[in-house]
Amino acid sequence: MSExxxxxxxxxxxxxxxxxxxxxxxARLIETVKREYENVPMYRxxxxxxxxxxxxIHGVEDLKHLPFMDKRDLRDYYPFDLLAVPQSExxxxxxSSGTTGKPIVSGYTRNDVDIWSEMxxxxxxxxxxxxxxxxxxxxxxxxxxxxxxxxxxxxxxxAMVVPMSSGxxxxxxxxxxxxxxxxxxxxxxxxxxxxxxxxxxxxxxxRDIKLKAGCFGAEPxxxxxxxxxxxxxxxDACDIYGLxxxxxxxxxxxxxxKEGMHVNEDxxxxxxxxxxxxxxxxxxxxxxxxxxTITKTGMPMLxxxxxxxxxxTDKPCDCGRTFARMSRITGRTDDMLVIRGVNVFPSQIxxxxxxxxxxxxxxMLIVDRVNNSDTLEVQVEMTEEMFSDTVSHIEEVRRxxxxxxxxxxxxxxxxxxxxxxxMPRSEGKAKRVIxxxxx
Ligand code: DLL
Numbered sequence: 001m002s003e004x005x006x007x008x009x010x011x012x013x014x015x016x017x018x019x020x021x022x023x024x025x026x027a028r029l030i031e032t033v034k035r036e037y038e039n040v041p042m043y044r045x046x047x048x049x050x051x052x053x054x055x056x057i058h059g060v061e062d063l064k065h066l067p068f069m070d071k072r073d074l075r076d077y078y079p080f081d082l083l084a085v086p087q088s089e090x091x092x093x094x095x096s097s098g099t100t101g102k103p104i105v106s107g108y109t110r111n112d113v114d115i116w117s118e119m120x121x122x123x124x125x126x127x128x129x130x131x132x133x134x135x136x137x138x139x140x141x142x143x144x145x146x147x148x149x150x151x152x153x154x155x156x157x158x159a160m161v162v163p164m165s166s167g168x169x170x171x172x173x174x175x176x177x178x179x180x181x182x183x184x185x186x187x188x189x190x191x192x193x194x195x196x197x198x199x200x201x202x203x204x205x206x207r208d209i210k211l212k213a214g215c216f217g218a219e220p221x222x223x224x225x226x227x228x229x230x231x232x233x234x235x236d237a238c239d240i241y242g243l244x245x246x247x248x249x250x251x252x253x254x255x256x257x258k259e260g261m262h263v264n265e266d267x268x269x270x271x272x273x274x275x276x277x278x279x280x281x282x283x284x285x286x287x288x289x290x291x292x293t294i295t296k297t298g299m300p301m302l303x304x305x306x307x308x309x310x311x312x313t314d315k316p317c318d319c320g321r322t323f324a325r326m327s328r329i330t331g332r333t334d335d336m337l338v339i340r341g342v343n344v345f346p347s348q349i350x351x352x353x354x355x356x357x358x359x360x361x362x363x364m365l366i367v368d369r370v371n372n373s374d375t376l377e378v379q380v381e382m383t384e385e386m387f388s389d390t391v392s393h394i395e396e397v398r399r400x401x402x403x404x405x406x407x408x409x410x411x412x413x414x415x416x417x418x419x420x421x422x423m424p425r426s427e428g429k430a431k432r433v434i435x436x437x438x439x
Contacts, residue, residue, distance in 0.1 A: 004128030004212075005256045006319050009121050009157070013266050014321045018314070021322065025269055026059030028294035033057045033066070036300050039084040042077055043069075043302065060269060063292060064280055068303045074104040074245060082299050083107055090298055095143040096244040105143075106244050109298040113152070119242075119250035119264045120153025126255040126262070126319070127213045127238040129183050131158035136179075138172055138186035138194070139218065140428055141165040145248025146218050150185035153250060159183070166190060166427040169197050177208050184214040188221040188229060188237075189430035192361055195232035205234035215240045217249055219429045220329050220347050224354035226258070228361055239328060245301055246291050252326050257318050260325030267295045270326060271303070272312055275333045286311045288333055289326065307333045337367055337435065339374045342411050346432050349378060349413075352404040358386035358397045362423040368436040376413040378405065381423050 008014050016024075034054040036043045046067040047053070056065065073082065080087060090107035097103055108116065129135065135154035139146025147165055154161045162181060164172050172194060175181065184191065191214055195205075203209055211233055217240035229237045241261050242249035251268060252261035263270045268291050272281045275288040289306045310327045317325065331345035338344070346365055354361050363380040378401070386394060394417060401415045 004130075007125050007128060007130065008320065009125035010118070011320075014122060014262070014323060016266075016322060018322060021265060022060060024266055025294060028266075029060060029063065029269065029292065030054075030057060032292070032294050032296075032300050033302065035084055035297075036302060040082055040300075042073065042081060043067075063269065063271065063303065066292075066303050068278070068290070068305050069301055070305045071104060071245070071307075074106070079105050080107065084300055085109060085298055092148075093143070094145045094148065094244050094248060096145070104244065107298045108296075112247070112296050112298050115267055115295050116149060116247040116250060117152035117156045119247060119253075119267060120149050121156035122153075122264065123238075123240050123250045123253035124150075124153045124157060124159070124183065124185075124215060126253050126321075127183065127215050127236065128256060129154065129157055129159055129213070133157075133159040133183050134162060134179055134181045135159045135183045135185060136162040136164055136172070136176055136181040138164050138166055138184060138190060139249075144428070145242065145244050146185070146187075146428075149242065149247075149249040150215065154183075154185075169194060169427070170201075173198055173201060173203065173209075176211065177203060180210045182210055182212050184211055184233075184235070186214070186216065187218050187426065187428055187430065188216040188225055189219060189426040190428065191216050191229055191233065191237070192225075193425045193427070195229065196360075198233075205232075209233075211235050213238065215249075215253070217241050220331065220350075222347050222350045222354060223328065224351050225361060228354050241326065241329065243306060245299075245304055246293055247296065251291070255317065255319040255321065259317065260313060260327050262317070262321050262323040262325050263312075265323045268293050270312055270324065272310070273305075275305075275307075281311075283312050283314050283324070286327075286330070289329075309333060335433065337365070337376075337433065339367060339376050339411055342409065344376070344409050344411065348409050349405060350432075352401060352408055353378075353380050356397065356401055356404070358383055358389070359401070359417070360420070362425070363432065364423060365433045366436065367433065374437070376411065377416060378413045379416045379418050379423065381418045382420055384420050386417075387420050 037054045092108040095105040137150040141147030213236045238254040242251040252263045271290040272287040281287045289308045314324045360381045366377040
């Protein structure tokens with residue numbers, strides 16, 4: 001990894017001084033607010049209602065005065081009423097089913113596709129990608145931004161792109177092997193599935209499979225899962241983050257230091273707010289991530305509430321980039337389960353499961369309400385070795401997981417150990433929770 005470790009796509013930008021960066025952000029923010037106010041009636045009326053005029057915004061310091069935007073706005077003004085340009089300027093539509101069902105779409109101008117490609121080129125380079133690499137895109141290519149984002153970034157670098165889209169797992173592996181693919185882009189849950197299938201096919205990473213790195217994201221995953229994937233595939237696994245409304249993948253990316261994700265701060269301004277009081281929180285404090293785009297022209301987003309929970313840090317990174325970093329996402333404000341009054345994030349359970357010997361990282365949380373009381377069942381798959389172990393050892397593992405969950409989360413869950421390969425596999429964003437209380 002050493003020769004690839006500190007590759008930087010655009011050092012002039014990614015390593016600029018914080019003062020230069022702030023000056024750039026200030027100028028771009030002022031311009032964005034002005035354009036948004038002039039061209040988007042919804043945002044103009046929202047600013048008017050708060051008594052704010054574009055002239056009141058002098059830079060990042062004034063961001064806190066601006067009204068928020070949220071996924072609801074994309075639904076209420078669906079599909080085109082948040083465009084700041086005529087529809088004829090839009091060259092791409094990308095969409096997302098979102099985590100709560102109804103679709104949302106975002107329109108991108110040529111400029112927006114360009115900056116998104118640049119952000120993804122930075123992202124892949126940070127994982128060690130050069131034009132010598134062969135990049136397999138196993139994110140879905142379609143309305144979902146994952147596939148196109150990865151394709152555009154690799155294309156910008158000049159790497160050899162293998163645009164597989166998601167699914168067709170055996171064929172993915174055949175191409176990976178025959179073409180000597182070196183970098184894989186997909187969700188972490190699909191990477192797990194691919195890794196297991198590679199082994200089931202009798203192939204050995206490092207010998208038959210030449211992967212050296214993966215850019216995984218689009219769904220929450222834990223540090224424990226990263227370590228598991230690195231061992232399974234013999235690679236460096238980098239977290240990448242993004243959302244359709246802002247630009248798709250590449251809004252933030254891990255470098256090979258793997259300590260948080262650098263936010264592309266020359267294109268977006270990140271804030272953390274307290275989700276209840278809506279007040280900005282300082283670096284280091286966990287809260288809801290909010291983005292303001294400062295170069296996007298099609299559908300700019302001002303103080304867009306992501307509902308993702310993390311913290312920001314401006315501590316210098318050994319890679320030399322000066323962009324602040326966001327931590328791994330630990331959950332969403334809307335996927336927090338409240339079970340018998342206790343707040344539970346699926347990621348807490350994942351941490352316990354992935355760290356347990358004898359179970360595979362395939363799990364499902366089933367929440368229900370029985371006799372007026374919430375119940376949580378954690379279904380997790382056993383490994384083949386565990387499955388053929390003694391009944392008493394299996395029971396010991398089950399008790400261990402129950403204990404760990406109680407100590408980490410604070411509630412007693414029913415733990416069900418499932419037969420190997422019995423749980424559904426994900427080719428895209430994994431569904432980990434079934435909350436029957438919502439039915
Ligand atoms: O998932 C964009 C993407 C594609 C990111 C490929 C990374 C890789 P959406 O479908 O609009 O866009 O979903 C955005 O996914 O608000 C987070 O809740 C979640 N998410 C994205 N990346 C991560 C990540 C894409 N690295 C929503 N860790 C976001 C945790 C993530 N959650």
